Structure formats: structure tokens, C-alpha cells
Amino acid sequence: MGAKATTESVWRGGVKPYNASYGKMMMWFFLLTDALTFSGFLGAYGFARFKYAEIWPVAENVFTHFPGIQGDQPLIYVALMTFILIMSSVTMVLAVHHGKNMDAKKVAWWMGLTVIGGIIFLGSQAWEWMHFIHGTAEGALQLADGSIAKVIAAGTEVMGQTYNFDVLRLGAEKFITDPTLIATLSEGAEHIYGASMVANEYGLPQFANFFFFITGFHGFHVFTGVILNLIVFLNVLFGTYEKRGHYEMVEKVGLYWHFVDLVWVFVFTFFYLV
Numbered sequence: 001m002g003a004k005a006t007t008e009s010v011w012r013g014g015v016k017p018y019n020a021s022y023g024k025m026m027m028w029f030f031l032l033t034d035a036l037t038f039s040g041f042l043g044a045y046g047f048a049r050f051k052y053a054e055i056w057p058v059a060e061n062v063f064t065h066f067p068g069i070q071g072d073q074p075l076i077y078v079a080l081m082t083f084i085l086i087m088s089s090v091t092m093v094l095a096v097h098h099g100k101n102m103d104a105k106k107v108a109w110w111m112g113l114t115v116i117g118g119i120i121f122l123g124s125q126a127w128e129w130m131h132f133i134h135g136t137a138e139g140a141l142q143l144a145d146g147s148i149a150k151v152i153a154a155g156t157e158v159m160g161q162t163y164n165f166d167v168l169r170l171g172a173e174k175f176i177t178d179p180t181l182i183a184t185l186s187e188g189a190e191h192i193y194g195a196s197m198v199a200n201e202y203g204l205p206q207f208a209n210f211f212f213f214i215t216g217f218h219g220f221h222v223f224t225g226v227i228l229n230l231i232v233f234l235n236v237l238f239g240t241y242e243k244r245g246h247y248e249m250v251e252k253v254g255l256y257w258h259f260v261d262l263v264w265v266f267v268f269t270f271f272y273l274v
Contacts, residue, residue: 057203059272088117099247111233118226135194140201
């Protein structure tokens with residue numbers, strides 16, 4: 001029979017379930033509270049979308065741009081951003097793996113790629129924000145009742161039919177094709193471009209508010225992760241962890257980075273796919 005574990009020996013580590021270090025345990029506590037925060041934000045978004053389901057903007061009609069390509073490319077750029085962020089999790093896994101093997105060169109290589117992936121994601125998100133804020137060249141009409149109508153130019157096919165006059169689209173599926181009603185609704189309407197906290201050419205301002213807040217909050221997490229990864233990368237180059245005899249800091253920062261990637265999967269699903 002083995003020796004009876006004392007309180008001191010248990011908390012020293014090496015005996016399950018207390019073999020996690022203090023630093024990793026505190027990181028898990030932080031990630032748990034952060035997960036609850038994101039859950040609250042996404043839950044609020046879900047309630048708002050359910051309440052205004054008939055007029056809520058459809059993401060594939062909003063995020064249609066791609067650098068250097070003309071025409072609509074629905075969600076392609078967002079999918080590329082997601083792929084880049086997920087691949088940065090793969091590089092982080094490899095950095096942690098080589099850290100356990102005490103291979104400084106490979107840890108530095110994969111940490112460097114992780115930092116680059118995070119920077120590309122942040123730049124892509126800034127580019128997406130810019131286009132969302134500036135809007136399309138055509139803009140939209142904010143009608144007297146506050147609703148948003150997109151103008152579909154004459155000659156464009158609408159639900160299998162082509163009209164020789166402009167058509168108004170309200171929400172995702174509602175189209176107004178009566179010229180008299182279109183003229184009445186357009187009278188006194190304000191032309192708006194892009195999205196802000198008070199007006200949104202794509203639909204309800206609440207959509208823009210949630211988009212800016214939640215993706216911005218996540219972007220701040222990514223930015224923080226890039227800074228932490230960069231610090232760890234520099235420490236690897238300077239041999240800090242070699243002197244300590246372990247690369248646990250790489251693993252702790254890796255937990256944070258994987259969490260940031262996982263949260264983006266939920267944000268991507270809520271905002272762009274559902």
C-alpha cells in the first residue's frame with residue numbers, strides 16, 4: 001500500500017486531480033469567467049435577432065466583399081479569416097508540443113507563425129470593419145418610420161422577374177414593386193451609407209451595435225493574445241524558459257489562444273451562419 005498523501009504533498013502537485021500548476025489553474029478560472037461573459041453577449045444577440053427576425057439583416061447580403069475581387073462574394077472573406085485563426089491554433093499546438101520536448105528553435109518557429117496568424121486576423125477584421133462602416137456605393141433609404149429600404153436598380157432581376165424601375169427591398173425577403181407606393185415611401189426618406197451606432201444601411205441599427213461590440217470585444221482578446229504570444233516568442237529567443245527548465249508559459253498562453261479561437265467559432269456561427 002502506498003504512503004498516505006498529506007495535505008502538503010497533494011497541493012505540491014503530481015497527485016490527481018491536483019497535478020495542474022497554480023498558473024494553469026488560474027488561467028482556467030479566468031477562461032471560465034470569460035466564457036460566461038461571451039455567453040451573455042451572444043445570448044443577448046440571439047434574443048434581439050429572435051425579436052426582429054423578419055427584418056434582421058442577413059449576413060450573406062452584408063459581408064460580400066473580398067479584397068481585389070469585384071462583385072459579391074458572400075462570406076468568403078470571413079471564412080478565410082476563420083481559417084487563418086484556426087490554423088494559428090494548430091501552430092500553437094505545435095509550439096506547446098516542442099516546448100515539452102525542450103526544443104527552443106521549433107518553439108520559436110511555431111510561436112512566430114502563431115503571432116503572424118493573429119496579426120493577419122486583426123488586419124482582416126479591421127478591413128472588414130472599414131467596409132461595414134463605409135457601406136456600399138448605393139447606400140440605402142431610411143424611411144419615415146425608421147425602417148431601412150435597399151434600392152434595387154432597374155433592370156435587376158428580383159425574385160425571377162425584371163422591372164424597368166427601381167425596387168425597394170425591406171428586410172431580407174420583402175420587396176415593394178408598386179411604383180406609387182415606392183414614390184410615397186421614398187418621399188422625405190434619408191439616404192444613408194454604411195453602418196454606425198445610430199443608422200445602418202443594411203437594416204436595424206441593433207445589428208451594427210451588436211456587431212461592433214461583440215466582434216470588437218473578441219478582437220481585443222485577439223490583440224491581447226498577440227501581445228502575449230509576442231512576449232513569449234521573445235522570451236524563447238532570449239532563452240528564458242531554457243533557464244527555467246520548462247516551457248509551461250507557452251502552454252498557459254496556448255490555453256488562452258485556443259479559447260480565443262473557440263469563441264470566434266461561436267461568433268462566426270451566430271453572426272454569419274445562423
